[in-house]
Amino acid sequence: MGALTTILTDIEGTTSSISFVKDVLFPYARARLPAFVREHGQQPEVRCWLDAVAVEISASACQDAVIVETLQGWIDEDRKHTALKALQGMVWEAGYKDGDFTAPVYPDVAPALRAWHAAGHSLAVYSSGSVAAQKLLFAHTDAGDLTTLFCGFFDTEVGGKREAASYRVIAGRLGNAPGDILFLSDVVAELDAAHEAGLRTLLLDRREDYPQPRTGAAANGHARAESFADIDAAA
Numbered sequence: 705m706g707a708l709t710t711i712l713t714d715i716e717g718t719t720s721s722i723s724f725v726k727d728v729l730f731p732y733a734r735a736r737l738p739a740f741v742r743e744h745g746q747q748p749e750v751r752c753w754l755d756a757v758a759v760e761i762s763a764s765a766c767q768d769a770v771i772v773e774t775l776q777g778w779i780d781e782d783r784k785h786t787a788l789k790a791l792q793g794m795v796w797e798a799g800y801k802d803g804d805f806t807a808p809v810y811p812d813v814a815p816a817l818r819a820w821h822a823a824g825h826s827l828a829v830y831s832s833g834s835v836a837a838q839k840l841l842f843a844h845t846d847a848g849d850l851t852t853l854f855c856g857f858f859d860t861e862v863g864g865k866r867e868a869a870s871y872r873v874i875a876g877r878l879g880n881a882p883g884d885i886l887f888l889s890d891v892v893a894e895l896d897a898a899h900e901a902g903l904r905t906l907l908l909d910r911r912e913d914y915p916q917p918r919t920g921a922a923a924n925g926h927a928r929a930e931s932f933a934d935i936d937a938a939a
């Protein structure tokens with residue numbers, strides 16, 4: 705690698721498999737949301753998100769059953785809603801702490817992150833998962849606690865991942881010129897938005913998540929790699 709690029713990475717489909725998120729994390733949150741809301745729904749840090757959902761669906765704030773059903777429906781639809789993501793993160797916290805699961809990262813991820821960090825590159829995360837959920841995931845990976853490698857964590861509170869404005873906010877918060885940031889994601893629409901904001905971009909095209917290679921037009925002009933081991937941030 706040449707200049708000291710900041711590497712900004714997505715999680716699902718990039719550092720960790722889509723199936724871990726869809727088959728482990730989402731069902732865990734779906735099953736435990738009703739009890740979580742019953743037991744913690746009056747705590748201000750939980751209530752504020754439940755109330756945000758209630759406003760959006762025009763339910764009375766006291767209709768927690770309706771709110772929970774709505775949230776479960778959003779999990780089924782894979783809605784990247786900030787309130788859902790905040791609540792999911794709180795439910796997953798118990799899962800990690802109780803040892804119900806750890807977070808698998810692809811085998812090429814931890815060595816590359818450690819090497820980039822050791823070479824002086826800054827590392828940051830931008831995921832639809834809440835910042836709390838991101839920190840939990842990287843604290844409990846099967847390759848150890850990776851949280852100290854990162855200098856920044858961003859979620860949809862800065863804006864949606866398919867909006868160029870979000871990447872401008874992140875560049876500002878990181879204190880980087882957009883062109884000094886390399887954004888890694890498995891989703892072309894996210895890379896398009898980052899590119900519009902002036903970031904460098906790279907499509908992670910992992911066979912486990914995407915059986916058909918996304919080359920040529922499917923990569924929409926973005927650099928492409930199948931593994932972190934093949935990424936040259938200076939390119």
Ligand SMILES: CSCCC(=O)C(=O)COP(=O)(O)O
Pocket residue numbers: 714715716717725729784789830831832833834837838841865
């Ligand atoms: C922070 S881990 C949970 C991931 C998650 O909830 C999610 O929606 C993944 O979205 P991403 O932006 O990482 O593709």
Ligand SMILES: [Mg+2]
Pocket residue numbers: 714715716717718889890891
């Ligand atoms: Mg992704």
